[in-house]
Amino acid sequence: MFCTKCGHNINDDKFCSTCGFGVGQDNNVDTQDNFNAAFVASTSTATAAQQSTTETSQPATKAVIGLILGFLAMTVPVPILDIILGVVGIILAVTSDKRIGGLRTAALVVAIIGTVIAIFYTITVFATGEWTIFGFIEID
Numbered sequence: 001m002f003c004t005k006c007g008h009n010i011n012d013d014k015f016c017s018t019c020g021f022g023v024g025q026d027n028n029v030d031t032q033d034n035f036n037a038a039f040v041a042s043t044s045t046a047t048a049a050q051q052s053t054t055e056t057s058q059p060a061t062k063a064v065i066g067l068i069l070g071f072l073a074m075t076v077p078v079p080i081l082d083i084i085l086g087v088v089g090i091i092l093a094v095t096s097d098k099r100i101g102g103l104r105t106a107a108l109v110v111a112i113i114g115t116v117i118a119i120f121y122t123i124t125v126f127a128t129g130e131w132t133i134f135g136f137i138e139i140d
Helices: 027-075 081-095 102-128
Strands: 131-133 137-139
Touching (some): 027 102, 081 102
Antiparallel strands (some): 131 137
């Protein structure tokens, strides 16, 4: 008697000693192949889901960083640095994923407002020659 899977000679055993295939189980080849295909498909799906999660979290991170930089542009009393922070915040908000919606919009609005405040602050500092922090601490 010969194994139907690998062709090795079988001595009245229930399983082939070479490949381990059961004697008289021709239909199990398809079942095993279907199992392997299902395993590969599930592994591919899990990998795709992991990549999808990574791709969506990065744009959300960009929007959050843009929001933070917008707030810093409003609060850090250093001319020119304020403007740089605001512009970088705007760039990050614009390049973030459109699917995040409200967070992206909030980051963009805060970064724009922060940049406008920073521009006015910088103009005031250079026009008056007085650099004040929060309007009451003067730096000579």
